[in-house]
Amino acid sequence: xxxxxxxxxxxxxxxxxxxxxxxxxxxxxxxxxxxxxxxxxxxxxxxxxxxxxxxxxxxxxxxxxxxxxxxxxxxxxxxxxxxxxxxxxxxxxxxxxxxxxxxxxxxxxxxxxxxxxxxxxxxxxxxxxxxxxxxxxxxxxxxxxxxxxxxxxxxxxxxxxxxxxxxxxxxxxxxxxxxxxxxxxxxxxxxxxxxxxxxxxxxxxxxxxxxxxxxxxxxxxxxxxxxxxxxxxxxxxxxxxxxxxxxxxxxxxxxxxxxxxxxxxxxxxxxxxxxxxxxxxxxxxxxxxxxxxxxxxxxxxxxxxxxxxxxxxxxxxxxxxxxxxxxxxxxxxxxxxxxxxxxxxxxxxxxxxxxxxxxxxxxxxxxxxxxxxxxxxxxxxxxxxxxxxxxxxxxxxxxxxxxxxxxxxxxxxxxxxxxxxxxxxxxxxxxxxxxxxxxxxxxxxxxxxxxxxxxxxxxxxxxxxxxxxxxxxxxxxxxxxxxxxxxxxxxxxxxxxxxxxxxxxxxxxxx
Amino acid sequence: xxxxxxxxxxxxxxxxxxxxxxxxxxxxxxxxxxxxxxxxxxxxxxxxxxxxxxxxxxxxxxxxxxxxxxxxxxxxxxxxxxxxxxxxxxxxxxxxxxxxxxxxxxxxxxxxxxxxxxxxxxxxxxxxxxxxxxxxxxxxxxxxxxxxxxxxxxxxxxxxxxxxxxxxxxxxxxxxxxxxxxxxxxxxxxxxxxxxxxxxxxxxxxxxxxxxxxxxxxxxxxxxxxxxxxxxxxxxxxxxxxxxxxxxxxxxxxxxxxxxxxxxxxxxxxxxxxxxxxxxxxxxxxxxxxxxxxxxxxxxxxxxxxxx
Numbered sequence: 001x002x003x004x005x006x007x008x009x010x011x012x013x014x015x016x017x018x019x020x021x022x023x024x025x026x027x028x029x030x031x032x033x034x035x036x037x038x039x040x041x042x043x044x045x046x047x048x049x050x051x052x053x054x055x056x057x058x059x060x061x062x063x064x065x066x067x068x069x070x071x072x073x074x075x076x077x078x079x080x081x082x083x084x085x086x087x088x089x090x091x092x093x094x095x096x097x098x099x100x101x102x103x104x105x106x107x108x109x110x111x112x113x114x115x116x117x118x119x120x121x122x123x124x125x126x127x128x129x130x131x132x133x134x135x136x137x138x139x140x141x142x143x144x145x146x147x148x149x150x151x152x153x154x155x156x157x158x159x160x161x162x163x164x165x166x167x168x169x170x171x172x173x174x175x176x177x178x179x180x181x182x183x184x185x186x187x188x189x190x191x192x193x194x195x196x197x198x199x200x201x202x203x204x205x206x207x208x209x210x211x212x213x214x215x216x217x218x219x220x221x222x223x224x225x226x227x228x229x230x231x232x233x234x235x236x237x238x239x240x241x242x243x244x245x246x247x248x249x250x251x252x253x254x255x256x257x258x259x260x261x262x263x264x265x266x267x268x269x270x271x272x273x274x275x276x277x278x279x280x281x282x283x284x285x286x287x288x289x290x291x292x293x294x295x296x297x298x299x300x301x302x303x304x305x306x307x308x309x310x311x312x313x314x315x316x317x318x319x320x321x322x323x324x325x326x327x328x329x330x331x332x333x334x335x336x337x338x339x340x341x342x343x344x345x346x347x348x349x350x351x352x353x354x355x356x357x358x359x360x361x362x363x364x365x366x367x368x369x370x371x372x373x374x375x376x377x378x379x380x381x382x383x384x385x386x387x388x389x390x391x392x393x394x395x396x397x398x399x400x401x402x403x404x405x406x407x408x409x410x411x412x413x414x415x416x417x418x419x420x421x422x423x424x425x426x427x428x429x430x431x432x433x434x435x436x437x438x439x440x441x442x443x444x445x446x447x448x449x450x451x452x453x454x455x456x457x458x459x460x461x462x463x464x465x466x467x468x469x470x471x472x473x474x475x476x477x478x479x480x481x482x483x484x485x486x487x488x489x490x491x492x493x494x495x496x497x498x499x500x501x502x503x504x505x506x507x508x509x510x511x
Numbered sequence: 512x513x514x515x516x517x518x519x520x521x522x523x524x525x526x527x528x529x530x531x532x533x534x535x536x537x538x539x540x541x542x543x544x545x546x547x548x549x550x551x552x553x554x555x556x557x558x559x560x561x562x563x564x565x566x567x568x569x570x571x572x573x574x575x576x577x578x579x580x581x582x583x584x585x586x587x588x589x590x591x592x593x594x595x596x597x598x599x600x601x602x603x604x605x606x607x608x609x610x611x612x613x614x615x616x617x618x619x620x621x622x623x624x625x626x627x628x629x630x631x632x633x634x635x636x637x638x639x640x641x642x643x644x645x646x647x648x649x650x651x652x653x654x655x656x657x658x659x660x661x662x663x664x665x666x667x668x669x670x671x672x673x674x675x676x677x678x679x680x681x682x683x684x685x686x687x688x689x690x691x692x693x694x695x696x697x698x699x700x701x702x703x704x705x706x707x708x709x710x711x712x713x714x715x716x717x718x719x720x721x722x723x724x725x726x727x728x729x730x731x732x733x734x735x736x737x738x739x740x741x742x743x744x745x746x747x748x749x750x751x752x753x754x755x756x757x758x759x760x761x762x763x764x765x766x767x768x769x770x771x772x773x774x775x776x777x778x779x780x781x782x783x784x785x786x787x788x789x790x791x792x793x794x795x796x797x798x799x800x801x802x803x804x805x806x807x808x809x810x811x812x813x814x815x816x817x818x819x
Binding site: 065066067134135137138141142170203206207209210211213214215216217218219220221223224225226227228229230231232233235265266267275278279280281282283284285288289292293295296297298299300301302303304306307308309310311324325326327328329330331332342345346347348349350351352359360362363364367395397428429439440443 | 564567568570577578588601604653663704760761762763764808
């Protein structure tokens with residue numbers, strides 16, 4: 001634990017009790033335990049310098065010894081964090097060239113097909129940073145890919161947390177923070193995606209404006225204040241910009257810090273590996289094992305994003321063209337993380353409530369805000385819902401395997417099915433063209449599936465989990481007859497060792 | 512710190528120096544060295560690429576190699592060349608143990624606190640003043656935009672006698688739109704206007720089944736509807752000529768062109784408002800007035816029929 005002691009020939013001055021304290025403070029290395037990283041070039045002297053002035057190493061050593069369990073699923077949250085760091089770096093580079101300006105200009109740049117086209121200064125600056133700035137297109141595409149990875153990593157991380165019951169006491173708050181982070185990430189995605197002011201994202205903004213207008217009592221006022229008047233407005237791009245680059249990232253950084261602080265204080269959960277109990281943590285210490293692995297994983301994540309950004313075109317706004325209110329791109333597809341919302345708005349029936357000539361509940365309100373609100377609220381407060389239903393209010397540090405809580409796994413599968421059906425419905429026009437099915441029939445099918453699918457998924461998952469659970473916990477039946485093992489010469493020999501037989505049969509009696 | 516004392520390695524193979532370098536380790540050393548070398552080459556390549564202005568693909572691959580070389584190298588290094596022992600650390604319940612007695616300091620703090628909490632009237636006024644402050648700070652948010660006022664949400668730029676023009680402001684002639692043709696049109700003076708956008712279609716004579724009071728609104732099979740979808744405001748631009756359907760590309764709301772743009776599919780709650788137009792002797796069109804009802808998506812308290 002305490003690393004190697006001073007090397008032979010170390011000429012550090014040791015302070016002997018009773019002697020006057022030498023004034024040359026840097027010469028004092030004290031009798032403290034060697035600092036972590038003390039062996040490394042450059043790092044060692046810097047650490048010693050800091051420690052002699054702040055005493056941070058004493059704190060730091062305790063911190064660096066902290067034990068973290070090791071499992072590949074614990075990497076998902078880390079990938080989200082790494083993607084976020086890449087987003088901050090690439091995003092900062094983009095702000096140096098992007099102009100959040102909705103003023104209309106005439107394009108006169110190197111991209112010939114749009115020469116002389118009327119467009120906003122924002123769209124024009126996106127073309128400029130894509131075509132004329134070295135590394136600009138790479139940064140822009142990497143930023144977009146990193147955003148897709150960020151949200152995908154958060155969703156899979158939350159799924160892992162959900163299925164293993166990691167959200168249970170004492171970690172309910174961290175689930176809520178994590179889920180809030182997902183909402184903020186979605187907000188970042190939507191605001192960032194809208195900034196280039198291209199035809200596709202402008203149409204998206206038009207839909208958001210319409211959904212806002214539909215809020216009972218407040219809609220027209222809220223929409224007008226948020227967008228700065230009747231759609232389309234010139235202010236919206238600069239407003240989205242400050243939300244995208246300052247407000248939301250600020251809240252994200254704050255909440256991510258609290259999220260990690262809670263992981264630190266509460267210590268990481270662990271799977272039921274040999275030796276693991278509710279009262280211990282088995283794993284690697286933060287320094288050096290986990291720290292180096294995380295740094296390596298960060299760089300590998302960044303490398304994958306760089307490769308995607310360099311080789312795979314994403315959001316080619318010059319093909320969509322600048323936003324004009326009287327045209328729309330076909331087929332119109334948002335990024336996947338908005339696809340489920342798009343599907344919800346597409347499949348909703350055209351009902352709205354009108355009383356005495358007053359539109360009380362305009363059509364887009366329920367599919368656009370109420371249903372997503374209900375779905376997300378249920379997931380958001382899930383730890384409390386589950387504790388209420390099961391009556392289990394104990395602290396849990398050991399993770400369930402998904403099948404150990406069939407009811408929870410089934411509910412998770414049902415939710416996933418709802419979102420999957422909605423996501424497919426959000427791409428109904430593309431699917432219809434691909435499958436050669438009328439888009440109306442496909443929508444009718446998904447309208448049924450969004451109710452039937454989750455029920456089927458629930459039952460199937462529940463049954464599978466029960467079967468796995470019962471199979472796993474049932475003591476293995478003593479085998480009749482004799483067990484044989486094939487030997488090197490091709491013949492068979494009788495096996496008398498019971499344990500070896502069990503192992504050969506796949507270890508059915510392990511749990 | 513006591514927490515540190517509770518951590519112990521589960522198995523510890525002894526100091527690094529007493530272990531022999533295995534063949535796997537020598538291979539790992541070589542591999543890590545190669546990866547770092549790849550990073551060095553890639554970073555040099557990136558600088559060259561910047562100077563000569565190479566393309567995005569080259570930059571992306573070089574950057575991926577540069578990042579991946581260090582990242583991969585570190586991971587291999589830590590996996591094969593560092594002997595990181597498995598450690599066990601105790602954990603404690605998050606619920607704090609109840610404290611039996613208050614310390615004098617805590618008692619003094621509690622006493623000081625009561626000087627605050629027992630003055631209910633002052634506390635109430637403090638909350639009220641903070642609330643007032645927050646409200647006062649929030650009020651300027653109304654500067655964000657004009658509140659919807661007057662008829663802006665209910666009317667468009669179309670007026671009685673407005674000439675029909677295309678997106679470039681050129682007057683539209685009937686001969687430009689063949690049977691089953693479609694064109695996006697605007698009132699003269701407002702080409703490209705978001706609220707006034709209109710589709711002008713030619714379905715040919717004798718097919719339209721309009722209500723009697725609109726019989727004169729669609730001369731010789733030329734018919735004009737608001738292009739703003741009544742669902743979420745996307746431009747309804749897809750005309751399926753064989754079905755005589757207008758379809759919105761965003762959410763597939765479908766409107767029957769022959770039947771006054773009645774909704775036949777999708778989430779749109781009402782037909783597209785129809786623009787009354789007249790065909791002039793010279794083959795151009797004029798509007799007989801604005802749309803008879805508000806265009807675009809439904810909103811709270813949208814009064815159909817245009818109100819008073």
